[in-house]
Amino acid sequence: MDSDFVISQTDGRPMYLQIMEQIKQRVASGDWQPEQKIPSIRELAISLKVSVITVKRAYLELEREGIIVTQHGKGSYISADTDLSIKLYQQELAQYLEEAVNRAYLLGLTFEELQAHLFELYEQITGEQT
Numbered sequence: 001m002d003s004d005f006v007i008s009q010t011d012g013r014p015m016y017l018q019i020m021e022q023i024k025q026r027v028a029s030g031d032w033q034p035e036q037k038i039p040s041i042r043e044l045a046i047s048l049k050v051s052v053i054t055v056k057r058a059y060l061e062l063e064r065e066g067i068i069v070t071q072h073g074k075g076s077y078i079s080a081d082t083d084l085s086i087k088l089y090q091q092e093l094a095q096y097l098e099e100a101v102n103r104a105y106l107l108g109l110t111f112e113e114l115q116a117h118l119f120e121l122y123e124q125i126t127g128e129q130t
Contacts (some may be wrong), residue, residue, distance in 0.1 A: 007048050015050055019058035027067060027078055028088040036078045038068065 007018050026032040038044075041059055045052045059076055062068045067084065070076040078084070104114040119130045 005044075005048055007050060015048075015054050016058040016061065019044070019048070019050075019055060020061055023058070023062060024067060024088050024092075028085045028092070030085060032078050034078050034080050034082055034084060038076050038078060040075055 005019065005022050007015050011018060023032070023038070032038065039047065041052055041055045045055045048055070059068060059070065063070060066079055066081065067088075068076050069079055081087070101114065104117075109117075122128070122130060
């Protein structure tokens with residue numbers, strides 16, 4: 001279940017954030033389903049060769065975000081929220097759009113120019129005219 005995790009020592013982000021991102025990706029893609037049991041903190045720490053504290057922090061943050069639920073003595077599970085994958089994709093989209101707007105601003109693009117780029121990309125990807 002956890003063998004596909006990749007934690008990079010050279011990534012500028014803390015390891016707990018890398019773990020969180022990969023769990024979110026699994027949920028968003030449907031690899032991990034609502035109410036599915038996930039590896040224990042200790043199991044994942046051993047598998048990834050990281051500190052238990054690192055994995056614990058990732059799990060605590062995921063709990064705060066409502067992605068996972070931990071039941072004392074039973075383990076951690078993906079939230080029962082059936083719309084969770086949609087919410088995660090929406091969060092990811094919001095981050096990409098924020099980055100796109102920031103870059104457009106740095107390039108000096110107007111809102112209309114940015115909008116024209118979005119329309120063009122949408123048409124290329126979907127084949128639909130806007």
